[in-house]
Amino acid sequence: MNDPLESQRGGTEKRPRQVFELDETGFNEVPPRYRRFYRRWKGTADSLAPNEVKCPVCKVVIRSRVELRAGDRVYCMPCMSRLEVIEENGELVAKVLY
Amino acid sequence: MADFLSNYSIQRWLESCPQGYLEDTVYGHRPDDHEPESMLDNDLLRESEIRSTVQLVAGERCALAASSGLINSAPDQASKAFLATQTLDEGRHVEIFTQRLYDLGVKPQDLEATITTYLNPHLAKFAEVLLEKVDKKDFVAGVVGQNIVLEGMAFSVFEMLQATHTETNPKFAHTLSGTIADERRHVGFGENRIGELIRRYPERKADVERMQRDMSKHMLATFHVAFSGSAAANEEAKRQMESGARPKTKAVYQGVDLSAVSTEEMEKVLASTVLGEFKTRLARIGLEYQSPL
Secondary structure, three states, X not given: OOOOEEEOOOOOXXXXXXXXXXXXXXXXXXXXXXXXXXXXXXXXXXXXXXXXXXOOOOOEEEEOOEOOXXXXXXXXXXXXXXXXXXXXXXXXXXXXXO | OOHHHHHOOHHHHHHHHHHHHXXXXXXXXXXXXXXXXXXXXXXXXXXXXXXXXXXXXXXXXXXXXXXXXXXXXXXXXXXXXXXXXXXXXXXXXXXXXXXXXXXXXXXXXXXXXXXHHHOOHHHHHHHHHHHHHHHOOOXXXXXXXXXXXXXXXXXXXXXXHHHHHOOOOXXXXXXXXXXXXXXXXXXXXXXXXXXXXXXXXXXHHHHHHHHHHHHHHHHHHHHHHHHHHOHHHHHHHHHHHHHOOOOOOOOEEOOEEHHHOOHHHHHHHHHHHHHHHHHHHHHHOOOOOOOOO
């Protein structure tokens, strides 16, 4: 699988998920075919798009082709962490699954 | 075996690292990049860079000894393979930071004497605590000490150094970007592998937490000595910027412009960032952060 989104378990929302076109971001820390699915976090002023979530382990931003929702599972290839998307204070964040 | 390692392979390490972000680099930077003349020509600034690079070499020598030492105590083949790649990463870090000492004017025959002269004694004690666990073949404590405490500290230190050098020294900033990419894998292995092992061996928690407290104590002392020793060089760098001898630049780290604050404030930002990260990472894997204060 190319997209880091491993499974869509998220949400009871019936609205279809937004789809995103992923451009290259200059991220070069994974093999070329996976690079557009990640980008470097730009610090505290960086705002995440609906298809993005920050890896709490290595601080890389993980990007999916589709909008993310609470309950989705994603994979962070740069640090090999498996993550679950959860909602915290109205924002989507990732929680590590051990 | 931990599930997270099932997607890991040495082939992927080859594609990500030597064939990825290290491609076309020489000692971790672009072949045409050089240390800036304004720093090389200034004895105070050059000595300060030598002093800080010596700490990087010492820290990486410790990481090399620890990661290679942990291979034989790793309980599964996937962890052994990962630690083999980490050993090569750490060996590369020792080499690139040693090369930087040469680029700063240290002669190869003076390398060990230079390291002895400038090595922060608290960093040496920090390394001793970790290597004692590795020597005892204590895999759980060794990985927490190496991949969470040491690598967690290195991750934040490298990010701060990169922020302060991005505009003033692209060569060193590029070198650091490769080491930061390596650290992502190392902290990822530490958290994921230990997160699973601590759940299996909860009786190890107290001993591992004690080691974290001791290492954190030596780390904070290391920061204090390092920042106190760099105050004069930081003032000189600010003076150069004000006089126009070097361009006025910003170095933003954790929302703070480091080029505009005192060394005490820089130390506070780094220490609180690293300790905050320790607390968060340790809590995630089921360990309680022990304050050294």
